[in-house]
Amino acid sequence: MNTISRALIGASMLTLPMAAIAQDTDILIGSTSASSSHYGYFVAVGQLINEKVDGLSASVVETGATMDNIRRMERDQVDLGLVTTNVAQHAVAGTNDFEGKAQDLTLLWVYTGAPQNVVMRADAGVESLADLEGVRFNPGIRGSATEATTEAVFETLGLGADYVRGSTTDIVDAIKDNRVAGYVKSGAGQKLDASTMDIATFTDIGVLGLTPEQADSLRTKMPDISIVDIPEGAAEGIPAYTTWSFGVGVGAPSTLDEETAYNIVKAVMEDETAQANAMASLKEDDISELTLTYGTIPLHPGAARWFEEQGIDLPETLRPVE
Secondary structure (H helix, E strand, C coil): CHHHHHHHHHHHHHHHHHHHHCCCEEEEEEEECCCHHHHHHHHHHHHHHHCCCCCEEEEEECCHHHHHHHHHCCCCCCCCCEEEHHHHHHHCCCCCCHCCCCCCCCCEEEEEEEEEEEEHHHHHCCCCCHHHHEEEECCCCCHHHHHHHHHHHHHHHCCCCECCCCCCCHHHHHHHCCCCEEEECCEEEEEEHHHHHHCCCCEEEEEEECCCCHHHHHHHCCEEEEEEEEECCCCCCCCEEEEEEEEEEEHHHHHCCCHHHHHHHHHHCCCCCHHHCCCCCHCCHHHHHHHHHHHCCCCHHHHHHHHHHHHCCHHHHCCCCC
């Protein structure tokens, strides 16, 4: 072997391993509109992955949120992305917008809940959900997941109301003016949201909860939602109540490499600052608990491995499909 050959072989032995180490696997994360606070959360997650997970390089893509992300995952255009737990359940079951076309989708984690709060003017004389029959009431902002979910809940429970449609601004003004008695609005964690607190500056409010019988019925008949207990203090003077909810989390196809999924979930679960800085509610919440509470579809095997390592007994709903 001549000197030049030895030099070339030596150079290959030095440069090839270094090139292999430097070449990270690129992953794309589908998020939502860049104007949303959820987009900022996903930017933080992307940075966390880049800093904490060796061999991965994450980029966040602005998308049309849940439905768009599920379709992009089906087309292999993103590797994981934002999903709401109710739509994720529809996708896996092949129901609603996915009728007859079940999706390959698993859950990685849930990072926030969206309790659906039935907020009423205190002077409306409405003491229970059953009393809403014939009452002017907004089931959720036009075209929103809240609107669709409220109507499905009411139909399931045999409830009715005189539905009034409109934007958040329209409905808030109508409730203030006593043209509408109340509305359903997603909470900010376990607190009533800013638009509801705006109403409360003009008139006293109350929140209608589910009866135990209604809660049990929804648990049986609507597997796409969660039933949650909101403790006293959602706003000043509001007692504890039970309502329906869905979660917002991160989903991925089962084809995502198990080790990759595990390492991402591990980094997310062990983080104590980045996500909380991006979303204030996470300063008080536990992501693993949120996942157990709101999850509606099986976990990805890599995610399930992290939970099992913590000694957590997964509910049947979250156990990976064998």
